[in-house]
Amino acid sequence: MATIIANLNKAFESRIRLGIMSILMVNDSADFGTIKELLELTDGNLASHIKALEGLEYIKCTKQFIGRKPNTNFSITDLGRQCFKDHLNALESLIR
Amino acid sequence: MEKQLEDLKAIREMMEKSSKFLSLSGLSGILAGLTATACAAFAYLYLLRDPSATDYSRPQVILILLTTAFIVLSLSIGFGIFFSWKKARKMNQRLFNKVTMKTLYNLCIPLITGGILSLIFIYRGEIEIVAAITLIFYGLALINASRYTFDEIHYLGITEVILGIAAAIFLYNGIIFWTIGFGICHIIYGAIMYKKYDLK
Numbered sequence: 001m002a003t004i005i006a007n008l009n010k011a012f013e014s015r016i017r018l019g020i021m022s023i024l025m026v027n028d029s030a031d032f033g034t035i036k037e038l039l040e041l042t043d044g045n046l047a048s049h050i051k052a053l054e055g056l057e058y059i060k061c062t063k064q065f066i067g068r069k070p071n072t073n074f075s076i077t078d079l080g081r082q083c084f085k086d087h088l089n090a091l092e093s094l095i096r
Numbered sequence: 097m098e099k100q101l102e103d104l105k106a107i108r109e110m111m112e113k114s115s116k117f118l119s120l121s122g123l124s125g126i127l128a129g130l131t132a133t134a135c136a137a138f139a140y141l142y143l144l145r146d147p148s149a150t151d152y153s154r155p156q157v158i159l160i161l162l163t164t165a166f167i168v169l170s171l172s173i174g175f176g177i178f179f180s181w182k183k184a185r186k187m188n189q190r191l192f193n194k195v196t197m198k199t200l201y202n203l204c205i206p207l208i209t210g211g212i213l214s215l216i217f218i219y220r221g222e223i224e225i226v227a228a229i230t231l232i233f234y235g236l237a238l239i240n241a242s243r244y245t246f247d248e249i250h251y252l253g254i255t256e257v258i259l260g261i262a263a264a265i266f267l268y269n270g271i272i273f274w275t276i277g278f279g280i281c282h283i284i285y286g287a288i289m290y291k292k293y294d295l296k
Binding site: 038091 | 100101103104106107108110111113114115188189190193194
C-alpha cells in the first residue's frame with residue numbers, strides 16, 4: 001500500500017491540475033480561454049496552476065497571434081503524459 | 097479512497113467534456129424524424145404511389161421532390177441547432193466551440209460529397225438511385241462525426257448505410273428505405289438519446 005501511495009504524484013493533488021491534464025491528454029492543444037471555461041475558473045486561479053505545471057515541464061505553451069489578439073495554446077509534453085499515466089495507474093490500483 | 101474515486105470520475109468527465117460534442121439533443125432527432133416521415137408520406141401519396149394519376153410531368157415531379165427534400169433538410173438543421181443551443185445553454189456552455197466545429201467538419205465532408213453526387217444523378221434523370229446515395233453518405237457522415245459525440249450516432253450511421261445499400265438493391269422502393277432511415281430511425285435513436293442523456 002505504501003508503495004502505491006508513493007506512486008501518486010503530488011503535483012496532481014489539486015482537482016484543477018487534474019482537470020488541466022485531462023483536457024490536454026485528449027486534445028492536441030487547448031487555449032487559455034477554453035480551459036478556463038471548461039473548468040469554470042477565474043484567470044488568476046488558472047494561471048497559477050498552469051505556471052506550476054509548466055515549471056514541472058508537464059505542459060508547454062506556444063504563443064501566437066490570431067489577427068492582433070495574442071493567443072496562448074497549451075499542450076502536454078511527453079514527460080507530462082507519462083507522469084499523468086503513472087498517476088492514473090496509481091489511482092486505479094488504489095481503489096481496486 | 098473516496099478522494100481517489102472522485103478524482104478518477106472528474107478526470108473521466110473532463111476528458112469527455114473537452115473532446116466531445118455533448119450538446120446534441122435527442123429532441124432534434126425525434127423532430128427531424130417526424131418531419132421526414134410526414135414529407136415522405138406526402139411525396140408517396142401525391143406523387144409516387146401512382147405516377148399516372150398525377151398531371152405533373154417528370155421534371156415537375158422531380159422539382160417537387162427536391163423542394164420537399166430541401167424543406168426536410170432545412171427544418172432538421174433548424175431543429176438540430178435550436179435544441180443543441182438550448183441544451184448548451186442549460187449546461188452553461190457555448191454551442192460553437194472548437195469541438196463543435198470539429199464535429200461539423202467531419203460530418204460535412206461525406207455529407208456534401210453525397211449531396212453533390214445526388215444532384216449529379218438527379219441532373220442526369222436517374223432519380224431512383226438518390227435515396228440510396230443520400231442514406232449511404234449520411235450514414236458515413238454520422239460514422240465519421242461520431243468520434244466526437246455520443247456512441248449512438250455511430251450505430252445510427254451504420255444503420256443508415258445498411259438501409260442505403262438495401263435501397264440500392266430494391267431500387268424502385270427507395271422511398272420506403274428513405275422513410276425508415278431518415279424518419280423512423282431518427283425517431284427511435286432520438287428517443288433513446290433523449291431518455292439517456294437529456295432527462296438527467
